[in-house]
Amino acid sequence: VKKTKVVVVGGGFAGLAATMKLAKDERVEVTLVDKNNYHTFQPLLYQVATTGLEPGEVCPTLRAIFREKDNVNVLMGEMEGLEAENSSVVVDGEKLEYDYLMLAIGGRTTYFGNESWRAAVPGLKGLQDALEIRTRFLNALEQAETETDEKRKRELLTVAIVGGGPTGVELAGALAELKNHVLQEQYSGFCLEDIRIVLIEALPRLLPPMPEGLGNYTKETLEEMGVEVILEEPVSELEERRLVTEEREIRAETIVWAAGIEGRPLVQKFCQYTTKKGTVEVLSDLRMPPHPNVFCAGDMVHLKDEDGDPLPGLAPVAQQQGSCVADNILALIEGENTKSFHYFDKGSMAVIGRSRAVANVFSKISLKGPLAWLAWLFVHLLSLLGFRNRAVVLVRWFWSYMGWRHSARVLNPAYLPE
Numbered sequence: 001v002k003k004t005k006v007v008v009v010g011g012g013f014a015g016l017a018a019t020m021k022l023a024k025d026e027r028v029e030v031t032l033v034d035k036n037n038y039h040t041f042q043p044l045l046y047q048v049a050t051t052g053l054e055p056g057e058v059c060p061t062l063r064a065i066f067r068e069k070d071n072v073n074v075l076m077g078e079m080e081g082l083e084a085e086n087s088s089v090v091v092d093g094e095k096l097e098y099d100y101l102m103l104a105i106g107g108r109t110t111y112f113g114n115e116s117w118r119a120a121v122p123g124l125k126g127l128q129d130a131l132e133i134r135t136r137f138l139n140a141l142e143q144a145e146t147e148t149d150e151k152r153k154r155e156l157l158t159v160a161i162v163g164g165g166p167t168g169v170e171l172a173g174a175l176a177e178l179k180n181h182v183l184q185e186q187y188s189g190f191c192l193e194d195i196r197i198v199l200i201e202a203l204p205r206l207l208p209p210m211p212e213g214l215g216n217y218t219k220e221t222l223e224e225m226g227v228e229v230i231l232e233e234p235v236s237e238l239e240e241r242r243l244v245t246e247e248r249e250i251r252a253e254t255i256v257w258a259a260g261i262e263g264r265p266l267v268q269k270f271c272q273y274t275t276k277k278g279t280v281e282v283l284s285d286l287r288m289p290p291h292p293n294v295f296c297a298g299d300m301v302h303l304k305d306e307d308g309d310p311l312p313g314l315a316p317v318a319q320q321q322g323s324c325v326a327d328n329i330l331a332l333i334e335g336e337n338t339k340s341f342h343y344f345d346k347g348s349m350a351v352i353g354r355s356r357a358v359a360n361v362f363s364k365i366s367l368k369g370p371l372a373w374l375a376w377l378f379v380h381l382l383s384l385l386g387f388r389n390r391a392v393v394l395v396r397w398f399w400s401y402m403g404w405r406h407s408a409r410v411l412n413p414a415y416l417p418e
């Protein structure tokens, strides 16, 4: 019997959820395409950037994930275009035909139209970003050891993070943990107190989508840990090692831009209906108009919930959409109607430091402190792919929690920008 050919582009949360569900149906043959040979567990990238975890622990390879699925082929390649009239997608210059296509290529860091900022300062979206930030920070400490010019030394010891959402908060908290609990007795050319960690947010509070009380708790906790939190100061100028707000100029060797995401430019090439943010306007069943056999899911999609608010760029949204796309493809194969997507909101959380986190469970119940931290640990461990990764990460976290220092501090100059 001829199998239905489904091509899934993007092995992120949405692409994996769809492929896993489709793989259970022997009538379909799935080709999963990704420009990397691995899946990126983005929620823990900040721990790679701050030396807590190694890349392989948050980036399992796609071939390993699907090794037991006979009807899934993994293809490493970059999608460059779509020829929907011929039902084919262009990957590394070659055409790949499909009966159904699912696009789940995620988004990229937004610099709000300031493209020169993109070249100057990394975001935290992929593994390369995490490794660049880690290397830059470690290299700055090495240089500060021997730097005699006080001004340059201050610059080397300053880290500025722009964006007070979960990524910025988690990154700032982890850097403060590194400074307060891991790096002692290792440097003699400067005092650890001289490491300055600054978190800058344009809005009047941290973690804007969460209840205000959780944002305030996060600010107080970060400040207790030694992070300088600056609110209501949008960045107006940004270049390598320098940023400017209305109130101040900050010189920092390590600057990280953590201020949200937008659609990938590729989307404009093949999609007729896009938003200002470059995301795809899909139908309620996640089909991309006007093509009846092309679906989109995850961060690249713009869809509103029942209250008319845009769905957030979160892993559960991507996973649930991926699963919905798989159901709809199987329904079409059966000759049935597709179903509209409905998001089941489990809430959101962010970790600040050891025993301290905030969680907004089901977007209704506010949790903070040790209970939220335990919930965060549990959810993230369970969500990691593969028993080995869960075990290794659990051991590393236990090791760090007990005050034994983490080891992922190898400085690889290959990741330094030229």
Ligand SMILES: Cc1cc2nc3c(=O)[nH]c(=O)nc-3n(C[C@H](O)[C@H](O)[C@H](O)COP(=O)(O)OP(=O)(O)OC[C@H]3O[C@@H](n4cnc5c(N)ncnc54)[C@H](O)[C@@H]3O)c2cc1C
Residues within 6 Å of the ligand: 009, 010, 011, 012, 013, 014, 015, 033, 034, 035, 036, 038, 039, 040, 041, 042, 043, 044, 045, 046, 077, 078, 079, 080, 104, 105, 106, 107, 124, 125, 126, 166, 167, 264, 266, 297, 298, 299, 300, 313, 314, 315, 316, 318, 349
């Ligand atoms: C630092 C960070 C922390 C986060 N923390 C949380 C959190 O704690 N909780 C939470 O719920 N959400 C969190 N998120 C958001 C969450 O990770 C995203 O919503 C989710 O990854 C979206 O899934 P996706 O499948 O749409 O895209 P992605 O996971 O981004 O996957 C897209 C995939 O497409 C591939 N790709 C891109 N372009 C191409 C191309 N042209 N050809 C082939 N392949 C391509 C990429 O390599 C990637 O594998 C975080 C995000 C970041 C960046």
